[in-house]
Amino acid sequence: MLHRILCTIFLTLVVSTPARGDSEASESAAALVLRHCSPCHGGDGAAPLRLDSFDRLLRNRQLARLLIEDGTMPPSIALDSGNGLLTTRRLRTDDRATLLSALATRASAMEAFKSLTTIAPNSLVPSVLLEPERPWTIGAAGGAQIRTFFAATDAQRVRGVRFAQPGTQAPIRLLTLAADPRRTLRQLEARLVSNTAPPADGGGIEAMGNIGLVPSGALGGLSLVQPRFELPAGFCFEVPAGDLAIETTSEPIGRAVEVLPTLAWIPARKEDARAVRAIAMPAVALLVKADTCASMTLTHTIAADVDVVAILVKGGAFLRSVEFEVQSTDEHRRATPLLTVPDFRMAFAEPWVFTRAVRVGAGSILRARLGFDNTADNPQQPSRPTLEVRSGLPPLGEDTMVVVLVADAVSR
Numbered sequence: 001m002l003h004r005i006l007c008t009i010f011l012t013l014v015v016s017t018p019a020r021g022d023s024e025a026s027e028s029a030a031a032l033v034l035r036h037c038s039p040c041h042g043g044d045g046a047a048p049l050r051l052d053s054f055d056r057l058l059r060n061r062q063l064a065r066l067l068i069e070d071g072t073m074p075p076s077i078a079l080d081s082g083n084g085l086l087t088t089r090r091l092r093t094d095d096r097a098t099l100l101s102a103l104a105t106r107a108s109a110m111e112a113f114k115s116l117t118t119i120a121p122n123s124l125v126p127s128v129l130l131e132p133e134r135p136w137t138i139g140a141a142g143g144a145q146i147r148t149f150f151a152a153t154d155a156q157r158v159r160g161v162r163f164a165q166p167g168t169q170a171p172i173r174l175l176t177l178a179a180d181p182r183r184t185l186r187q188l189e190a191r192l193v194s195n196t197a198p199p200a201d202g203g204g205i206e207a208m209g210n211i212g213l214v215p216s217g218a219l220g221g222l223s224l225v226q227p228r229f230e231l232p233a234g235f236c237f238e239v240p241a242g243d244l245a246i247e248t249t250s251e252p253i254g255r256a257v258e259v260l261p262t263l264a265w266i267p268a269r270k271e272d273a274r275a276v277r278a279i280a281m282p283a284v285a286l287l288v289k290a291d292t293c294a295s296m297t298l299t300h301t302i303a304a305d306v307d308v309v310a311i312l313v314k315g316g317a318f319l320r321s322v323e324f325e326v327q328s329t330d331e332h333r334r335a336t337p338l339l340t341v342p343d344f345r346m347a348f349a350e351p352w353v354f355t356r357a358v359r360v361g362a363g364s365i366l367r368a369r370l371g372f373d374n375t376a377d378n379p380q381q382p383s384r385p386t387l388e389v390r391s392g393l394p395p396l397g398e399d400t401m402v403v404v405l406v407a408d409a410v411s412r
């Protein structure tokens, strides 16, 4: 079928783009594991399997080799733009070869990884813990489910947020945060609960998209693979007093589980003076017919000069690719790509944070091109046979939103 072939060609073209920084010196296999695997496979990482020591790596050598070879690991395959994406863990072609040959035999692995010692768990002490009042129970069956929770906040400056106990939040695939200073959603929940009998399964309400005054995702996104979200040095969030809205996308793991997201703020330092705000680009009025692929382009025109600090993508089961570019106002209308994610997967979603903020001039256009796959070939497809998909809540709807975090430009 033509559309399926086209989907495949598109993915192949994007994946074959050269890896980043090909001029940099190559690293040892042990250094590569520390940089590209340990953030997730280390002591407080989100991956189920630890790969941060000599014996653990040796034990899982063959599986690791297979998953590196077929490109499954490391999962983040955002295209580096030269702006120094803070979270990119893409392997260069030669680094991949170094790892594969180190993992090829037991003897080569013993030699390559003998220096690898266990990394100490994250020692960051949370200053503020945020915990909603009531948990929500999800049953054993059914696909992805969305609930929004609330936790009270004081006005404060923070540079990020993390799961307080990453290991215990396993059914949460993706979590996005927004400030809700007017407590709009909590009032809505109170009304829903008083009109009907209180739900037997406890707290949270179903909600999506823009929450209160600040778009969902605007204060960061956490996922299975990215249990903390932090702005680069120099930047902070100004969180108003009121509620924090915590939108969770969860998947039961074969048994009924309680969901209660507990989070910790990462406090801002004195130097983190530039406050970021969010530009929300939601995919509204999306329609993808059964067994087809579709694409959608979202645009936003920048009113005054800004520095782009991070791009967050919130997507459900059908979003498969994201390309993000900035089109300048000069006579050539030059388009600069900032991000290419050829294989977006909800469970692996992570925020893309730039080490060096990207200056975007007034009048420039931010453009996100999104690819959706509603065929049976999509591994996250919740319906067999496939059904028509519209904007809405997972698992049957698609609630994609691109959030761009920007700070007002200061002269450099």
Ligand code: HEC
Residues within 6 Å of the ligand: 033, 036, 037, 038, 039, 040, 041, 046, 047, 048, 049, 051, 060, 063, 064, 065, 067, 068, 073, 074, 075, 076, 089, 224, 225, 226
């Ligand atoms: C961004 C986070 C992240 C990074 C970086 C990462 N992984 Fe993973 N890895 C995961 C997660 C999450 C899973 C579990 C996937 C699941 O269960 O769906 C996983 C699963 C695996 C597994 C399979 C475990 C099993 O029981 O099936 C292996 C092996 C593995 N990773 C190896 C690696 C290697 C080698 C690297 C570095 C080259 C790496 N990973 C980098 C997050 C990561």
